[in-house]
Amino acid sequence: MAIAALALAGCNGGEDFSDATVPGCPLGANCDINPRGDSLIELQGPRVANLGYRCGNSNGFTRDEAYTPAGVDIEVPAFHALCPANSRSIEFYIGSAIFEGNRVSLGTYLLPQQLRKGTYQLTLADLIESPRRTAIREGALGTASPALNRSALLHALNQQGNDPADKIIIPGDQTLPADSGDPNTILDAQPELAADNGFDYSDFDDFKAAWQGFIDRVNAGTPVDGFANDTGNYEARLVEGNNRTRAGLYAFEIAGECIILEGCDFGGEDGSTVSFTLNALVLPGGDILGGGLGVRASEGGNEVLDYLGFSSTAGLSALLELQNQSDDTLSVNLLSAGIGEAADNNTDAQVSGRFLGSSLYAGVEIQGNSDFRLDFPGADSELEEAEKGKITGKLLDEQLTGEPLPFRATKTGFVQAKPDIAAELVGDYTIRLMRACVNDDLGDDDDAGVCMDIIDPNEDTEDNEEISNDNGNYPETLGGETVSRERVRKDENDIGEFCLRITSDGLVTTGAAGACGNTYAVGLVTRSFNDPKSANLSIRLAPGLDQRADTPHFNATIEGRVDLTAGADDCGTLYRLSDENFEIGLRARWVEETFLPRIVLASFGEGEPSDPEARRFNALRSGAVQFFKGAPGDPDCDPMAP
Numbered sequence: 001m002a003i004a005a006l007a008l009a010g011c012n013g014g015e016d017f018s019d020a021t022v023p024g025c026p027l028g029a030n031c032d033i034n035p036r037g038d039s040l041i042e043l044q045g046p047r048v049a050n051l052g053y054r055c056g057n058s059n060g061f062t063r064d065e066a067y068t069p070a071g072v073d074i075e076v077p078a079f080h081a082l083c084p085a086n087s088r089s090i091e092f093y094i095g096s097a098i099f100e101g102n103r104v105s106l107g108t109y110l111l112p113q114q115l116r117k118g119t120y121q122l123t124l125a126d127l128i129e130s131p132r133r134t135a136i137r138e139g140a141l142g143t144a145s146p147a148l149n150r151s152a153l154l155h156a157l158n159q160q161g162n163d164p165a166d167k168i169i170i171p172g173d174q175t176l177p178a179d180s181g182d183p184n185t186i187l188d189a190q191p192e193l194a195a196d197n198g199f200d201y202s203d204f205d206d207f208k209a210a211w212q213g214f215i216d217r218v219n220a221g222t223p224v225d226g227f228a229n230d231t232g233n234y235e236a237r238l239v240e241g242n243n244r245t246r247a248g249l250y251a252f253e254i255a256g257e258c259i260i261l262e263g264c265d266f267g268g269e270d271g272s273t274v275s276f277t278l279n280a281l282v283l284p285g286g287d288i289l290g291g292g293l294g295v296r297a298s299e300g301g302n303e304v305l306d307y308l309g310f311s312s313t314a315g316l317s318a319l320l321e322l323q324n325q326s327d328d329t330l331s332v333n334l335l336s337a338g339i340g341e342a343a344d345n346n347t348d349a350q351v352s353g354r355f356l357g358s359s360l361y362a363g364v365e366i367q368g369n370s371d372f373r374l375d376f377p378g379a380d381s382e383l384e385e386a387e388k389g390k391i392t393g394k395l396l397d398e399q400l401t402g403e404p405l406p407f408r409a410t411k412t413g414f415v416q417a418k419p420d421i422a423a424e425l426v427g428d429y430t431i432r433l434m435r436a437c438v439n440d441d442l443g444d445d446d447d448a449g450v451c452m453d454i455i456d457p458n459e460d461t462e463d464n465e466e467i468s469n470d471n472g473n474y475p476e477t478l479g480g481e482t483v484s485r486e487r488v489r490k491d492e493n494d495i496g497e498f499c500l501r502i503t504s505d506g507l508v509t510t511g512a513a514g515a516c517g518n519t520y521a522v523g524l525v526t527r528s529f530n531d532p533k534s535a536n537l538s539i540r541l542a543p544g545l546d547q548r549a550d551t552p553h554f555n556a557t558i559e560g561r562v563d564l565t566a567g568a569d570d571c572g573t574l575y576r577l578s579d580e581n582f583e584i585g586l587r588a589r590w591v592e593e594t595f596l597p598r599i600v601l602a603s604f605g606e607g608e609p610s611d612p613e614a615r616r617f618n619a620l621r622s623g624a625v626q627f628f629k630g631a632p633g634d635p636d637c638d639p640m641a642p
Helices: 001-011 146-154 183-189 204-219 232-246 257-261 370-373 543-551 581-584 596-603 612-620
Strands: 039-042 052-055 059-062 080-083 089-095 103-110 119-121 247-252 271-284 288-297 304-309 314-316 322-324 332-336 346-352 392-397 398-413 427-436 484-490 498-502 508-509 522-531 533-540 557-563 589-591 622-629
Touching: 039 232, 052 080, 080 089, 080 427, 089 183, 103 183, 119 232, 146 204, 146 232, 183 204, 257 398, 271 304, 271 533, 288 314, 288 522, 304 543, 314 332, 322 332, 332 392, 332 543, 498 522, 557 622, 596 612
Parallel strands: 039 119
Antiparallel strands: 039 080, 052 059, 052 089, 089 103, 247 271, 247 398, 271 288, 288 304, 304 332, 314 322, 332 346, 346 392, 392 398, 427 484, 427 498, 427 622, 498 508, 508 522, 522 533, 533 557, 557 589, 589 622
């Protein structure tokens, strides 16, 4: 306040007015509802409209419909907060956060300062000891806890007639900063209605009694749901929120500090280094599907190159810890494929650590700083030893006998909180991964009936959008040969077409060897749209490297959008994600670069591959997806039906 006092004195001939009461807004204070910024933050489990938030110089209230705040050029989706990218935290509250306002804080979520995201998803369990997610409940079912008490108050404020399983709407006009019937306005004007201990009650009846006066006051103006007898339903919705915010795309990599410091133990001979980037899809239940290419190099020129993948028991716990789901131990198994010259079982490593917010930290210090401290300079605690990303065991032919090898990971893709799983989406689908036909004399691409023309999805344009070096499903040429035809890709077990099932809870599954069934969960519905009616899928055919013999087209990744419009004739064709590509009918694309292509490349022998071998290798790395509802041969839906 010294700056404000000096400014006042300067305007009045040196007379000091620093103790005077001056009307208006003090310098630096928030005196208006003023959402702004470019980072979107969504609180889930439950999703709440008319909930207050503040972050940096932005403050506002969530809404149940998308809107564009005055003075900014960004649409804020329903149930999202808008924050400046450099905000250090976001606080959610009931009441008022403007100058001299009164509020009850639901908690604060720390925002990373280095690994910043454009989108953040969190739940009430992330607001209590941020950046750590806390347990939803520690006592018996139906009892109180800090997270469930917060959920209970929000549910109690839900306007009657609104289904809280879908969303909570706190009464009041969301476009007005001070609606008299709004619980936020009531608590601001009568802060004595807040419970003395906030949310810190171990007995649920005591918690309800402490807040009942506030609920009665709100209910006198607008009927609200009030408290349930126990916390069972509140817990179910918080679990759902935790699961959806856990799901998404992730990337794991060796900590770069190991190269800078030259102090990490990679195992093996002096001068050895290891690098990998493992990409994974995490399902709502915590299953980790994924892997990638690992490389061990040494100064002597020796090299081990192999596909590394998580085992079928790898998962993320409810507290976002890497966890073996078969016995709940806090590490997951990393295995190797044994491709080419790489020895079988060259890797049997244990990978451990915990995600704090959207990232898992290595904790390696450089000049007194670490990746965790750089992201959270205001955190009240340090990164705990058990939370650090560590690898132990055998990695690419060598035992890690010294200190654990540090790694980090971060979330790279998010999923919608509550996609609509339409009835017509549920069912069994036939899928074929198509690849370019090439003239390489290495297979049967030249045999009659194997290859077919690549159909132009949009005949109104001069070019075929399927064949394009600019985001097409196929390159225009492969090794100097023009691409114009495609065929069904065969995997290492000679499986071509296979079956995927979409379940009523939004999981994508397959059976043994690609039969229809629920044996392996391999993806999920990530988002749904009403106009045009459609649903996005994210699929990673990697339910564990130990299941490779039973998994069709192991390691392939597919992102696509199922057409559920009336014009789709119940075929459920899978197109690209963007609106433009969806509208022209550009088929979804599959990508798989580090497993089958390298198996085939290794089969060619040592040395540089020939031009035909290079064409075959590249043809196996990506292509278009044939995807339709029902069995093969359906004349209405199968593009290969006679």
